[in-house]
Amino acid sequence: MAVDDVHNPLLAETTCGSLLLQLQKIWDEVGESDQERDKMLLQLEQECLNVYKRKVDQAAKSKAHLLQALADANREVNALLASLGEKSSINIPDKASGTIKARLAAVAPALEQLWMQKEERIKQFSDVQTQIQKICVEIAGSDKLTQSFKVDESDLSLKKLKEFHDHLQELHKEKSQRLDKVLEFVNKLHDMCGVLGIDFYSTLKDVHPSLIDATGAQSKSISNDTLARLAKSDVSLEEVKKQRLRKHQDLAAQLIALWNLMDTSEEERRLFDHLTCNISSSVDDVTAPGALALYLIEQAEVEVERLDQLKASRMKEIALKKQGDLEEIFARAHIEIDMKAAREKTVAMIESGNVEPSKLLADMDAQIAKAKEEALSRKDILDKVDKWMLACEEESWLEDYNMDENRYNGSRGAHLNLKRAEKARILVSKIPGLVDTLVAKTRTWEEEHGMAFAYDGEPLLTMLDKYVVMRHDREEEKRRMRDQKKFNEQLNAEQEAMFGTKPSPLRPVSSSKKVLGPRVNAALNGGLNRRLSINQSGPRSVKRDNPRPVAPLNYVAISKMDPSPITP
Numbered sequence: 432m433a434v435d436d437v438h439n440p441l442l443a444e445t446t447c448g449s450l451l452l453q454l455q456k457i458w459d460e461v462g463e464s465d466q467e468r469d470k471m472l473l474q475l476e477q478e479c480l481n482v483y484k485r486k487v488d489q490a491a492k493s494k495a496h497l498l499q500a501l502a503d504a505n506r507e508v509n510a511l512l513a514s515l516g517e518k519s520s521i522n523i524p525d526k527a528s529g530t531i532k533a534r535l536a537a538v539a540p541a542l543e544q545l546w547m548q549k550e551e552r553i554k555q556f557s558d559v560q561t562q563i564q565k566i567c568v569e570i571a572g573s574d575k576l577t578q579s580f581k582v583d584e585s586d587l588s589l590k591k592l593k594e595f596h597d598h599l600q601e602l603h604k605e606k607s608q609r610l611d612k613v614l615e616f617v618n619k620l621h622d623m624c625g626v627l628g629i630d631f632y633s634t635l636k637d638v639h640p641s642l643i644d645a646t647g648a649q650s651k652s653i654s655n656d657t658l659a660r661l662a663k664s665d666v667s668l669e670e671v672k673k674q675r676l677r678k679h680q681d682l683a684a685q686l687i688a689l690w691n692l693m694d695t696s697e698e699e700r701r702l703f704d705h706l707t708c709n710i711s712s713s714v715d716d717v718t719a720p721g722a723l724a725l726y727l728i729e730q731a732e733v734e735v736e737r738l739d740q741l742k743a744s745r746m747k748e749i750a751l752k753k754q755g756d757l758e759e760i761f762a763r764a765h766i767e768i769d770m771k772a773a774r775e776k777t778v779a780m781i782e783s784g785n786v787e788p789s790k791l792l793a794d795m796d797a798q799i800a801k802a803k804e805e806a807l808s809r810k811d812i813l814d815k816v817d818k819w820m821l822a823c824e825e826e827s828w829l830e831d832y833n834m835d836e837n838r839y840n841g842s843r844g845a846h847l848n849l850k851r852a853e854k855a856r857i858l859v860s861k862i863p864g865l866v867d868t869l870v871a872k873t874r875t876w877e878e879e880h881g882m883a884f885a886y887d888g889e890p891l892l893t894m895l896d897k898y899v900v901m902r903h904d905r906e907e908e909k910r911r912m913r914d915q916k917k918f919n920e921q922l923n924a925e926q927e928a929m930f931g932t933k934p935s936p937l938r939p940v941s942s943s944k945k946v947l948g949p950r951v952n953a954a955l956n957g958g959l960n961r962r963l964s965i966n967q968s969g970p971r972s973v974k975r976d977n978p979r980p981v982a983p984l985n986y987v988a989i990s991k992m993d994p995s996p997i998t999p
Contacts, residue, residue, distance in 0.1 A: 497531040504538045511545040515552060516588025552587040559595045566602040570609070572654030609653035616661035617642060623668040626717060627675065628724030638664055673714055675723040682731040683710040689738040692749055692792070706731050746788045747781050753795040757802055764806035765813060767888035812876060812884065815869045816891070822862045823898075825855040862902075870895055 458468055529537070560582065617635065624631040635642040638660040639652040683706050690700055700707070706727065709717055717723060742749065754777050758770050777795075780786045832838055832852050838845065873884045873891050883890045 494531065497535060501531055501535045501538065504535065504542050508538065508542055508545060511542075511549055514584055514587045515545070515548060516586065516590060549584070549587060552592070553582050553584065555592060556582045556587060556595065559592065559599055563595065563599050563602060566599070566606050569606065569650065569653055570602075570655070572652065572656045606653060609658065610651065612658060613642070613651055613653055613661065616658070616665055619665055620661070620668065622718065623665075623672055625720040626723050627668065627672060628721050628726070629668070634664060634668075669714070672717070672723060675725075675728065676709065676712070676714055676717060678728055679706055679723060679731070680710050682728065682735055683707045685735050686731065686738070689735070689742060693738070693742065693745060703731065703734065742788065746791075747778060750777050750781055750791060750795065753792065753799065757795065757799050760799065760802040760806055764802070764809050765816075765886045766802075766805070766809075767885065808876070808880070809884070812869065812872050812891070815865065815872065816886065819862070819865050819869060822858050822865060826859045826862065829855040829859060866895060866899065 455468075463471075620634055621631050623629075624634055632643050639657045641650065641652045642657075683703075686703055687707060687710070689695070705722065709722065721727070751774065754774055758768070758773070761768050777791075780791060781788075829852060832848060832855075838848065838852075870892065873895070876884050877892075883892070885891065886894060
């Protein structure tokens with residue numbers, strides 16, 4: 432009987448003793464034998480024993496189940512603690528204290544909290560691993576996650592979670608670097624496409640569609656393949672930019688050459704300023720949008736073709752202009768050429784059509800360059816020749832001045848002539864040194880070039896030799912006239928002593944040839960040899976940069992000589 436049943440007033444009269452008394456009373460009334468009574472009592476005892484045994488077995492099984500549940504809970508707690516990899520802040524009850532049910536009831540909340548902590552940790556691991564896989568997929572260049580993953584629940588420690596976070600941080604850093612590199616390529620491609628006039632979005636779409644996603648719904652591809660494609664596009668556009676810049680510069684050079692050749696107006700040239708402004712630019716310097724667009728090259732090619740056709744029609748005019756430039760260079764350098772024959776030859780070549788116009792102009796340009804080089808080599812000597820001629824001109828003027836009997840009177844301008852005479856005497860005194868220097872330089876030039884230095888067709892050294900001889904003859908003439916003057920003076924003195932009268936002064940013997948001004952002599956006689964009155968050939972038409980005729984060296988016999996001595 433249960434303990435509670437004993438204290439129940441309704442069952443107080445139905446105890447085992449009362450029941451046994453009722454049974455014995457019934458047996459008495461029935462008249463059961465003692466043997467039967469003992470047998471039934473033994474059966475009742477056996478049945479009671481079986482009931483107790485079953486209850487004990489059930490209680491033992493329940494205890495075993497409780498112990499197993501407690502052991503399972505403890506194992507699970509230990510497993511969770513091991514998986515989480517740390518000492519939990521959850522209060523774990525002492526395994527050795529309290530009843531089994533009490534201990535089981537005490538461990539249940541801790542176990543529940545550990546499960547919640549495990550689920551939270553699994554979620555954290557899942558989130559960080561999902562991000563890692565997503566970035567890895569972006570770097571690999573796949574559109575979707577390769578496969579689903581399962582969190583390894585055997586190690587859910589914070590240390591392991593930190594490792595995943597560190598890995599994720601590194602991947603974020605790599606992603607940021609890759610994204611910066613992608614944006615750098617994209618910006619560079621944008622600038623180059625703008626300069627080249629190429630569709631920027633089509634270029635990016637060919638690399639990867641995600642690069643033109645303006646809404647940002649799709650993350651930009653940062654894969655190795657995308658970076659390689661961007662680098663390839665960058666190199667390709669850079670090469671296109673170099674080729675177009677070279678083409679632009681070639682066309683600009685052709686245009687400038689043609690413009691200069693045909694004296695094109697500034698208004699027409701300004702139409703192609705966008706092309707000529709980059710003629711000396713480097714690839715990195717050209718950044719203006721559309722500066723190297725393909726249609727600009729086509730426009731320039733059309734203009735070059737048009738100018739080429741125009742040049743062919745004006746070939747004779749251009750060639751004769753270049754021939755004139757060549758003749759002018761030779762004239763300034765005092766190099767004698769047959770101008771008429773050269774012009775006739777140029778015209779004949781053009782009219783025959785046997786020579787390519789561009790080749791003819793190139794040959795003439797080469798001749799002009801060579802003529803300029805030769806003129807440059809002659810410049811130093813020619814400058815000294817001009818100084819020599821100027822000195823000779825002043826010498827001629829000084830002789831005219833010295834023969835003027837009225838040079839010291841008070842006429843208007845006499846003081847100016849006097850100052851000029853002083854300067855002229857200084858300049859004339861330098862002529863011998865100037866001639867010596869000129870001879871030395873001329874000989875050096877001839878040794879270097881292996882040819883004679885000709886001045887308007889005559890060797891300069893020959894002209895200088897003739898001048899020295901002529902100067903010597905003139906000095907001798909002066910000396911003879913001085914001696915004649917002394918003789919006349921002595922004769923006059925003797926006549927005065929003999930006859931006592933002073934005869935009228937004798938007039939100096941005049942020369943039959945009147946001394947002309949230096950410019951007149953130069954105009955009449957032509958070249959330097961004409962100025963020296965050595966070669967009397969006719970004048971030649973020579974184009975010079977200085978219209979002033981050079982000083983003559985035509986020293987003639989002087990008919991009117993001033994009695995005062997001539998200052999050299």
